[in-house]
Amino acid sequence: MLNFSDRLIDAIKKKNSVLVAGIDTTIENIPDYFIKKFYDNERSEIDNLKTILFEYNRRIIDAVEENVVGIKFQAAFFEQYSYHGFEVLHKLCEYAKNKKLVVIFDGKRNDISSSAKGYSNAYLGETPVFGKKMRFFEFDAITTNPYLGQDGIKPFVEDCERFKKGLFVLVKTSNPSSADIQDVVVEDKKLYEIVAEKVFEWGKNCRGKEGYSDIGAVVGATQPEAGKRIRHILPNSFLLVPGIGVQGGKVEDLKYFVDSNNMGIIVNSSRDIIYAYKNYVHSDFEKSSYLVSKSIKESINAAIS
Numbered sequence: 470m471l472n473f474s475d476r477l478i479d480a481i482k483k484k485n486s487v488l489v490a491g492i493d494t495t496i497e498n499i500p501d502y503f504i505k506k507f508y509d510n511e512r513s514e515i516d517n518l519k520t521i522l523f524e525y526n527r528r529i530i531d532a533v534e535e536n537v538v539g540i541k542f543q544a545a546f547f548e549q550y551s552y553h554g555f556e557v558l559h560k561l562c563e564y565a566k567n568k569k570l571v572v573i574f575d576g577k578r579n580d581i582s583s584s585a586k587g588y589s590n591a592y593l594g595e596t597p598v599f600g601k602k603m604r605f606f607e608f609d610a611i612t613t614n615p616y617l618g619q620d621g622i623k624p625f626v627e628d629c630e631r632f633k634k635g636l637f638v639l640v641k642t643s644n645p646s647s648a649d650i651q652d653v654v655v656e657d658k659k660l661y662e663i664v665a666e667k668v669f670e671w672g673k674n675c676r677g678k679e680g681y682s683d684i685g686a687v688v689g690a691t692q693p694e695a696g697k698r699i700r701h702i703l704p705n706s707f708l709l710v711p712g713i714g715v716q717g718g719k720v721e722d723l724k725y726f727v728d729s730n731n732m733g734i735i736v737n738s739s740r741d742i743i744y745a746y747k748n749y750v751h752s753d754f755e756k757s758s759y760l761v762s763k764s765i766k767e768s769i770n771a772a773i774s
């Protein structure tokens with residue numbers, strides 16, 4: 470099997486898209502007509518929740534697959550429904566994977582090394598069970614928190630090497646308070662620059678045949694200045710860039726995040742795509758999500774070409 474970065478490059482070329490659709494769906498935001506269609510009074514509330522959450526997101530995936538290179542599943546939106554949500558996440562991950570989409574688990578996980586290994590087993594690798602190895606999820610990549618340093622990251626990096634998976638380490642996030650900690654200056658450098666240097670170190674032995682590392686970084690689209698700096702520190706890493714649209718990140722600024730080949734980024738959009746029906750003339754949510762994802766894909770391509 471190819472390295473994660475090589476698989477990602479192949480998928481980008483095939484789709485002519487660096488857009489990733491984010492699945493951040495809550496039941497409250499699913500259109501009433503869709504809920505009515507699938508809600509069955511004979512079923513339990515939990516069974517209705519699972520059915521409707523799966524059926525809505527499955528249709529979103531079908532609607533956008535032509536325009537996106539992958540799907541990013543935000544853990545929080547499944548965790549809020551406890552293990553019922555995780556059952557749906559499991560099915561959706563498999564569904565997207567069968568469509569040859571790159572699937573990312575956005576869980577921002579990490580801990581001390583023994584616990585980090587548990588996370589990595591779950592989402593990237595295998596979990597030992599009664600002397601056998603069991604694989605529970607088929608994600609291609611995961612987002613991680615760098616705060617615990619190298620021993621927390623190592624289990625993930627080892628599984629990336631072993632199972633040809635990818636990692637996106639939080640370096641500079643898109644939220645308004647990201648400066649509180651990430652911009653703190655330590656010995657003339659901002660903390661996020663030091664984290665980016667660590668990402669370079671952690672990823673320098675995990676390169677695919679195209680020369681890109683399988684260990685990348687999350688950098689918010691709302692942070693073009695940081696994007697420029699981080700690209701300089703990480704010339705051969707993929708940047709996962711969330712924050713366009715609702716959060717205020719501008720597609721035109723993506724030119725600061727790409728590498729010298731105008732490559733090396735994937736760009737996430739969640740709410741603009743999954744709830745496109747709210748802003749669109751089409752009452753049909755699938756058509757709305759299709760049209761919005763097509764338009765975002767085209768505007769990104771124009772901005773980085």
Ligand SMILES: O=c1ccn([C@@H]2O[C@H](COP(=O)(O)O)[C@@H](O)[C@H]2O)c(=O)[nH]1
Pocket residue numbers: 491493543575641642643644687688689711712713714715716737738739740741
């Ligand atoms: O810095 C970060 C890291 C992660 N995210 C996640 O991306 C999506 C963004 O959703 P939109 O609806 O497109 O704003 C969401 O899942 C965040 O948790 C981020 O926004 N910024």
